[in-house]
Amino acid sequence: MGFTISPFTIDRYEDDIPLWKETEGIGLSDADSKDSIRFYLERNPNMSFVVKDKEDTILGAVLCGHDGRRGYIHHLAVRQGFRRQGMGRKLVQECLSQLQAAGIQKCHIFIFHNNLNGINFWKSIGWTYREDLQIISRTL
Numbered sequence: 811m812g813f814t815i816s817p818f819t820i821d822r823y824e825d826d827i828p829l830w831k832e833t834e835g836i837g838l839s840d841a842d843s844k845d846s847i848r849f850y851l852e853r854n855p856n857m858s859f860v861v862k863d864k865e866d867t868i869l870g871a872v873l874c875g876h877d878g879r880r881g882y883i884h885h886l887a888v889r890q891g892f893r894r895q896g897m898g899r900k901l902v903q904e905c906l907s908q909l910q911a912a913g914i915q916k917c918h919i920f921i922f923h924n925n926l927n928g929i930n931f932w933k934s935i936g937w938t939y940r941e942d943l944q945i946i947s948r949t950l
């Protein structure tokens with residue numbers, strides 16, 4: 811099917827949030843409120859994307875940014891029924907192009923241990939599963 815990729819803008823937040831809510835493997839938190847996502851997009855301009863059909867319906871989305879050192883991709887999701895058509899791969903490619911243009915040389919993602927489909931997707935598009943790392947977090 812035909813689809814287009816375009817920048818994730820805050821005016822599409824209300825269209826996008828239901829997709830994330832209904833997608834398995836996506837963990838939402840306070841950091842995903844509209845104000846928080848606006849802050850994220852302003853801090854990382856033109857790095858996050860949506861994929862839309864001809865009717866302008868959002869079929870997929872991804873957040874991407876960097877801290878000046880490494881890139882990070884969050885909340886990659888493609889709507890059920892539209893998967894395995896290359897949209898996930900294309901969203902990731904767009905993010906990596908923008909990171910590369912900003913001089914960033916490596917990108918990481920966070921993924922739940924039990925998200926085997928997600929892990930297989932990342933491996934299938936050439937990413938390396940890191941057995942040597944864990945995440946340690948603290949709420950401020």
Ligand SMILES: CC(C)(COP(=O)(O)OP(=O)(O)OC[C@H]1O[C@@H](n2cnc3c(N)ncnc32)[C@H](O)[C@@H]1OP(=O)(O)O)[C@@H](O)C(=O)NCCC(=O)NCCS
Nearest residue numbers: 835886887888893894895896897898899927928930931934
């Ligand atoms: C992961 C996800 C975004 C993939 O989106 P998609 O549009 O179906 O992926 P693509 O069609 O671009 O697939 C790209 C490649 O990955 C492979 N792939 C996709 N899903 C896969 C799976 N579940 N298992 C193994 N390989 C998979 C495809 O075969 C394809 O390879 P190919 O082009 O050589 O055939 C989608 O399945 C999804 O939204 N999952 C739920 C949310 C999630 O887990 N997100 C990732 C966590 S951060």
